[in-house]
Amino acid sequence: MTALLEVQNLIKHYPTVKAVDDVSFRLDAGRCFGLLGPNGAGKTTTIEILEGIKDSDSGQILYKGQPVGKRFQTEAGIMFQSTALQDYISVYETLIMFSKLYRKNADIDELIKRCNLQDYLQQDNRKLSGGQRQRLLLAIALVNDPDILFLDEPTTGLDPQSRRNFWDLIETIKSAGKTVILTTHYMDEAYTLCDEIAIMDHGKIIAHDSPENLLAEHFDDVIIQLPSDDLPDTIMLPFKTSEHNNMTEFTTNNVNDTIQLLIEKNISLANLNIRSRNLDDLFLELTGKELRT
Numbered sequence: 284m285t286a287l288l289e290v291q292n293l294i295k296h297y298p299t300v301k302a303v304d305d306v307s308f309r310l311d312a313g314r315c316f317g318l319l320g321p322n323g324a325g326k327t328t329t330i331e332i333l334e335g336i337k338d339s340d341s342g343q344i345l346y347k348g349q350p351v352g353k354r355f356q357t358e359a360g361i362m363f364q365s366t367a368l369q370d371y372i373s374v375y376e377t378l379i380m381f382s383k384l385y386r387k388n389a390d391i392d393e394l395i396k397r398c399n400l401q402d403y404l405q406q407d408n409r410k411l412s413g414g415q416r417q418r419l420l421l422a423i424a425l426v427n428d429p430d431i432l433f434l435d436e437p438t439t440g441l442d443p444q445s446r447r448n449f450w451d452l453i454e455t456i457k458s459a460g461k462t463v464i465l466t467t468h469y470m471d472e473a474y475t476l477c478d479e480i481a482i483m484d485h486g487k488i489i490a491h492d493s494p495e496n497l498l499a500e501h502f503d504d505v506i507i508q509l510p511s512d513d514l515p516d517t518i519m520l521p522f523k524t525s526e527h528n529n530m531t532e533f534t535t536n537n538v539n540d541t542i543q544l545l546i547e548k549n550i551s552l553a554n555l556n557i558r559s560r561n562l563d564d565l566f567l568e569l570t571g572k573e574l575r576t
Contacts, residue, residue, distance in 0.1 A: 284311070288309065290344055291344070292306075293305070313461070314479065316478070324486070325483050357385065366423075371409070374406055378419075381426045385427040388426060400418055421449075432462065433464050480492075497562075501565055507534070542555075
């Protein structure tokens with residue numbers, strides 16, 4: 284079966300660094316693919332090459348089995364991380380303006396409903412809230428009814444409720460059969476939305492699979508969290524511990540024995556928390572860096 288998008292051995296050099304170093308992957312239609320990495324990992328350059336903004340030094344990108352070209356340009360939608368909107372025109376006028384750039388258009392009324400813009404159609408772009416603006420930018424990216432959609436950190440700067448609402452919009456888009464390529468700084472966002480993720484570092488993809496498979500491959504333990512104030516300074520625990528925000532953490536693959544040990548040492552369990560490994564842990568395990576660094 285032909286992949287919707289196939290990336291073959293992409294390489295991009297800059298004078299002092301190899302930003303993209305032999306990157307390859309394939310993406311089937313109707314899936315959400317997350318590209319993650321710390322700053323300088325090469326993900327932005329990779330995405331810009333996929334979008335056609337930059338040229339690679341070598342390698343090939345195939346769209347529906349053919350080298351990217353005019354068809355890709357007309358069937359792709361892009362929501363950039365930062366986009367300037369025309370002042371002094373309304374949301375509805377903005378959508379109409381962008382729709383006139385394409386021969387093929389989505390149904391504007393359906394697009395307005397899908398992106399929940401119906402209450403703001405006559406509002407000046409300058410007066411939109413952060414969440415309203417992001418929904419408009421998403422609608423603009425969908426105005427040509429694309430088969431593949433690029434979302435570059437689409438929820439950065441949004442409050443938690445607006446982020447969750449935006450996730451619902453993306454899930455709706457996925458359910459309509461669209462293919463999504465997402466970059467994000469939020470690991471919970473990647474876990475919720477992405478069918479598969481690729482983690483980049485130093486220009487290379489160092490891990491690629493579904494979030495669940497990657498977590499199962501790299502971890503067989505859980506994290507125990509206790510308030511640091513509940514641990515006497517003189518206590519000796521047979522674990523490597525770390526402290527974050529006045530919480531002491533350590534890992535274990537045998538919760539029962541660990542809790543029994545804590546009880547034997549008369550450590551209060553009133554505020555104990557046990558959590559599963561998550562993508563933040565995986566990111567640190569693979570790159571040694573916080574995602575935002």
